[in-house]
Amino acid sequence: MLLKLPQDPPPLWPRFRSPLRSTALTARIGRVLGICFGLCFVTGMLSHYQYHPWSWLPEPAVPVWLYRVTQGVHVTTGTISIPLLLVKLWSVYPNLFRWPLVTSVKNALERLSIAVLVASALVELTTGYLNVLNWYPWPWDFVPVHRFLAYVVIGSLLLHIAIKLPDIKYGLGVPVAKGDVLTEKPWSDNPDSWSNNDHEPPPPPAPTGISRRGVLIATGTGVGLVVATQVGQSITPLEPIGLLAVRQHQKGPLGVPINRTADQAAVRELALAPTWALRVEGPQPYELSLADVLNMSVHEASFPISCVEGWSVGAHWQGLRLLDVVRRAGGDADSHVEVRSLEPKGSYNRSFVHGPQVSHALLATHLNGERLTIDHGYPLRLIAPDRAGVLNTKWLTGVRVL
Ligand SMILES: Nc1nc2c(c(=O)[nH]1)N[C@H]1C(S)=C(S)[C@@H](COP(=O)(O)O)O[C@H]1N2
Ligand SMILES: [Mo]
Secondary structure, eight states, X not given: OOSOOOSSOOTTOXXXXXXXXXXXXXXXXXXXXXXXXXXXHHHHHHHHHHHSOBTTBOOOOOSTTHHHHHHHHHHHHHHHHHHHHHHHHHHHGGGGGOSSSOOSHHHHHHHHHHHHHHHHHHHHHHHHHHHHTTOXXXXXXXXXXXXXHHHHHHHHHHHHXXXXXXXXXXXXXXXXXXXXXXXXXXXXXXXXXXXXXXXXXXXXXXXXXXXXXXXXXXXXHHHHHHHHHHGGGTSGGGGGGXXXXXXXXXXXXXXXXXXXXXXXXXXXXXXHOTTOEEEEESSSOXXXXXXXXXXXXXXXXXXXXXXXXXXXXXXXXXXXXHHHHHHHTTOOTTOOEEEEESOOSSTTSEEEEOTHHHHHOEEEXXXXXXEOOGGGTTTOEEEOTTOBGGGSOOSEEEEEEO
């Protein structure tokens, strides 16, 4: 006991009597949520790796759909974690009102670790979803904070699982309709620990309204609907029911959505200038005029464009092979290559290619059989398989062999 507190809570202190809330229910929701958090974390790290690959382990170029799948899983698991987390919090929030609020130093630390987990998870998931909507109503840089918070979430989640292991084992071991009612046991019954092991099932609660199984079914249905109406942004055949799919390929020119237009990037004039040329730097520098570029644009490839925000769509590309351009400048398949955009500002106005992607990348002039539109990167853009969309720089001006 930290302080000498009154034995009983104040008279207006909330009391929770719902027989729906139980360790069995919480553990089942928690298991699915834990799997989602795990998948979201791992795929998020893969995405981070796309931005900052190690030079000794460059990103692969095959299978061409790899990033499409990992990033689709990242955004989908993150999105469904929002309703799952809300149900999970609903199932345990009466614990906030246990009396006394803390019973020991250990108990206080446990509560603090949960506060960190809940707060970081809520911020991580909400800002992640708002990022998908391209809305940034906060003053910090999204990407580094999103990554840092991911470590906080996963660290405090692992701690939480370790602390709650006895409850998790108990909760998953009893049928969901049976088992203790989480909130009926007064805190003061177990002053030493929040997680008590001696769960003694009280007499089964009288059935009223929805059952615990009903809560699980409703949650599962809701999550299923979110998945079905969202994955249309990466699984194109499901697009017609993609109510929550933020970007849809039919809504962009040439069947591909656009994240940033030429006007937003302030490149329209530069990209349309008749003097446009591609400057290639390296041991043997040279320039390609627009006519040269179009003459050399004879290579075709099909691979998806996959945005970090989760949308992706298969596409057919035609262009010059980056490797040919690099070789003519004196480089080869092992070169590190910098591809630069006309875009004056912004962190995505240049992109680095090395490893297997050098041999697979195209400097594309055509998309799905037609000349690139200005918003898709006219006159020339980078595109490589298994590469985050944001790294496929548009409106090229130069290639540098490093
Ligand atoms: N120069 C430049 N290239 C860019 C961007 C940008 O903002 N500037 N956006 C990127 C992002 S986030 C994506 S997903 C793809 C989208 O390509 P699209 O607009 O042709 O679909 O372009 C990438 N290329
Ligand atoms: Mo993107």
